[in-house]
Amino acid sequence: MHHHGGGPLPPFSLSRALEWSPDWPYLLFCALALGLYLAGAVRLWRRGDKWPVGRAVAWTAGVGTVLLVTSTGLNDYGMVLFSAHMMQHMVLSMLSPILLLLGAPITLALRALRPARKGSGRGPRELLVALLHSTYVRIVSHPAFTIPLFIASLYVLYFTPLFDFLMQYRVGHLAMMLHFLAVGMLFFWPIMGVDPGPHRPGFVMRIIELFMGMPFHAFFGVAVMMASGQLVSTFSAATAPPGTNLHDDQQLAGGITWAFGEIPTAIVLIALTLQWAKSEERQARRRDRAADRDGDAELEAYNRYLASLDRGAAGRAAGQSAGQAADRAAGQAAGQAS
Secondary structure, eight states, X not given: XXXXXXXXXXXXXXXXXXXXXXXXXXXXXXXXXXXXXXXXXXXXXXXXXXXXXXXXXXHHHHHHHHHHHHSBHHHHHTTTOHHHHHHHHHIIIIIHHHHHHHTOHHHHHHHHSOOOOTTSOOOXXXXXXXXXXXXXXXXXXXXXXXXXXXXXXHHHHHHSTHHHHHHTSHHHHHHHHHHHHHHHHHHHHHHHOSSOOSOOOOHHHHHHHHHHHHHHHHHHHHHHHHOOSOSOSSSOTTTSOTTOOHHHHHHHHHHHHHHHTHHHHHHHHHHHHHHXXXXXXXXXXXXXXXXXXXXXXHHHHHHHHHHHHHHHHHHHHHHHHHHHHHHHHHHHHHHHHO
């Protein structure tokens, strides 16, 4: 499928976009991501620990979406059609990250990596913990950083010459794709995260954070749809598939951006609602357990109280009988004395 410099691609079609067209750096990246994750999950299962299968499925689906937009014909079309590039951008920044985060990779790494042996310095696990606690991670995962970054990634890239510059080089294109994925992961981490992180806002705050980025995203899509001139010069009539109207294609790219914002929002809201319900349920269970323990404690205290009353009564009864005996003895003695 690769037509790098081999004449223009045939007109875009879904079947052509889904054809296998491996791009080695992405392929390697995906193989590593999947291999390492599954190795970690298998290590836990072998050990007899629990690791939810759903998380492994989410991670696999996430890696699958990355493959789908980078190692298929879509990636080739993404070099010559704005709309195809935008599909890649949206999936990598808004769908793959959500699925990958639902896989809870950090939690898995923390549980699967063995602590370093005493005296052998820091192992990978210690480095990961140190990184999670570092000021750097605290800053880059803070909503005040991730939301502007998420928005700027759209505006700065397409409304300045940066996009055209990066697209000239293979490594520029690679870096751009990785950037989309990384920014998406950072943006959704505090919101979606099953994983531990420096920022764990409450559920209401998470929903607000989610909605703070979305209007900018939608507005960007509309701005692209309404732009009269070509925003970027990379996509030219010379390289486009024959019969392409570049302006229509740019409008389609804007439409894709605008519409795509709704999909992850819906997925995230559903996932958040489920997580919220689950955490409420967990808290309720915790309260029940506490109540059970307290209830037992109260019951035990009450039993002890009853026992103490019994002891008191028994003691008094013993005291009374002793007293009566003494009285009788005294009476008998008095009788004898008379």
